[in-house]
Amino acid sequence: MIFPDFANEREYLDYLETRADLPPGFRVSTGRIDFTASERPSLEPYRMDLSLIALDRPTDRFAAVFTKNAFPGAPVIIGRERLSEPELGAILINNKISNVRAATGVQDALALSTNVAERLGFSPTSVWSVSTGIIGWRLPVVEMRGAIPDLCDGLASGSSLPVAKAIMTTDSFPKVRRVDVGGGSIVAIAKGAGMIEPDMATMLVFVLTDLDISRSVLREVLPAAVSGSFNAISVDGDMSTSDMVLLASSATGPAVPASEFQEALTSLCGLLAQDVVRNGEGTGHVIEVTVSGAEGNDVARGIGKAIVNSPLVKTAVYGNDPNVGRLVSAIGDYTGSAGIALDPNAVELSIGEERVYANGAFTISRETEVRLSDYLKMTALNPRLTGYPQHQRVVKIAVDLGAGSGVATVWGSDLSDQYVHENADYRT
């Protein structure tokens, strides 16, 4: 499932097209509307993309994981309720406005899903309305309703790529991952952007499969797969008000054992989660931190996230500057603040294959600094080449705390911008 290196956007999209076929039992369509946003100082028209994903026949095989953000948007509030409905029939998705804490948010979402349900002949509670974009603004319900007939009539099987494109907000490129397993397939698309236009940093993931997996198994395996993938990435914070991972099976294909499905799903989610990090506008490196030897997995994950969220570490990596002091400072700040016991003499740190700290002191020299800088250059993406991921190499940082058996791996991006760029290499 590892992608090849891509030299340009066309190569990437051509490759995706070969991998993006919807599993049997699903159809999609996309559309576009212009509207005037009532909260926007400018009266210029605003453009919104709409997507519809529908089952040929509503299914009882679906599961979802939602943000833990304490101010969930209307789609999350309604989604949590709809998890206990007998069926999922269709998902209406819009970008530009996330429908979070607008005064009429819940009723707007319900009106839209009822509208879709009527047109498709499905039960109203089997349709979800999912939104991503600016928080606090109202959906343009009138204009959206006007587009629903064409969306419903245009549903077609074939490629999931148009939806992967239409759910983008500030994403640099569409994200699709696929795995073929046991005579069926799992296809997942994701929307989620990075640091630079962080209004839109909601992550939405739709995982579609024809594999005949029971509702209860889907609900058991999805949280586990999300935990080690989408919940292990951090671009500019962890959870937006609207994050959602939705998994649906049309059950039109063969059955596979739960363990086999779980393994395929976990691998798929891990790669797609890295794509979400890789696709942030301005991302120059994907950073993979593995923390071991912790008192528990939670401690390991906390330290990993502290590292990938540290502006100090992120700017250094962007500048290809192997500033190992910032790594130590980030670990020490997090553990010191959280009251987590840590023995500086037991800790070991590596970047790539290079040991940089052991036995209580740094093990660096002029030569290691040069080798590490070369390693960072080799793993760099060119953040100016947007529209496609150039490769899948990551910066590997390993931390062994020497204190227990807790382990975690997390992923994050560097922090790039012109100003930091100008200053990031001042040390060398």
Place this chain on the structure above:
Amino acid sequence: MIFPDFANEREYLDYLETRADLPPGFRVSTGRIDFTASERPSLEPYRMDLSLIALDRPTDRFAAVFTKNAFPGAPVIIGRERLSEPELGAILINNKISNVRAATGVQDALALSTNVAERLGFSPTSVWSVSTGIIGWRLPVVEMRGAIPDLCDGLASGSSLPVAKAIMTTDSFPKVRRVDVGGGSIVAIAKGAGMIEPDMATMLVFVLTDLDISRSVLREVLPAAVSGSFNAISVDGDMSTSDMVLLASSATGPAVPASEFQEALTSLCGLLAQDVVRNGEGTGHVIEVTVSGAEGNDVARGIGKAIVNSPLVKTAVYGNDPNVGRLVSAIGDYTGSAGIALDPNAVELSIGEERVYANGAFTISRETEVRLSDYLKMTALNPRLTGYPQHQRVVKIAVDLGAGSGVATVWGSDLSDQYVHENADYRT
């Protein structure tokens, strides 16, 4: 103690000069050395500023607060021990290299302080060696020792401003605050930089007074003053490996009641802490977040820090974009992740004088967006005008959780850079 607005660097430095006189009983000197750093790829000479602060007579009246970072530097390790020494005589300070986790760090610092002590005729354990700069590199001990005789011989009473300048690393301007109280004075200088060159983000604060306050009172009031000031600011993380606040009294002046001293010290530290935020290179706004109605003060402080550390909030403020959705998302992410109960319907949010969220929904319109944007422009600093703080206005964000009596105020900076700048106003 509020500074006037300044039109240029000269005005600021002239004003500081009128406020920077050392309290009686203290003398200072500064010097400079060039050296080749053994870990640096380049062989070009590196320039280091040295400062010496000395008591006329060693004092038993001193207190200190240190970083909680789990990888403390040699100065912190030694400083913690020296807190129990009977006397403080002098403080040697260098910039450029922080003396953290270098293999010979502790012995290097001890050698330097012994050298100063011999020259001044003080006890070796009454001299502190304090460092700020790059983590992991070794101090140029030979060159530093060579400069110590001139430093000791050059000690003079008068202005603290030369030291405030010499301890700077990437600071935009020297920071001095003074308060006159009960016939004596407290003068404090700080070093601490912001986001852009975060290698050097260590905060060092030296608070000097002639007021006759006992050792035990100093040690009681300093942690309290630091808690609401230097521990309530956040620029790019909370604690470096070397942060230190050192308070010393020459006891050559009058005595004042402990409560009066505490009040003056707390106010002084609060303003100096805001200066540390304001002085970050590239800082476009100082953000002051007050959280009330929390279950406890700790919860209030945690939410405040989550807001000022949110890249989403920081970039919006930089762009003068009143993106209130990001505020809600940051609060919801933090509380949701930490498992802190929060009722979205009880929360109220204001920016400046403007209510933006109440009763579970945003209270925004085209008109409030325009007013809030004007407010952000009015509180903005021009980050290109470095070398002096233009004014002391801050962006006030108030969060009332409606759940208890816990309160906290924290300060942070926005996040400015050319790339973010180009994208920060895309919404309007």
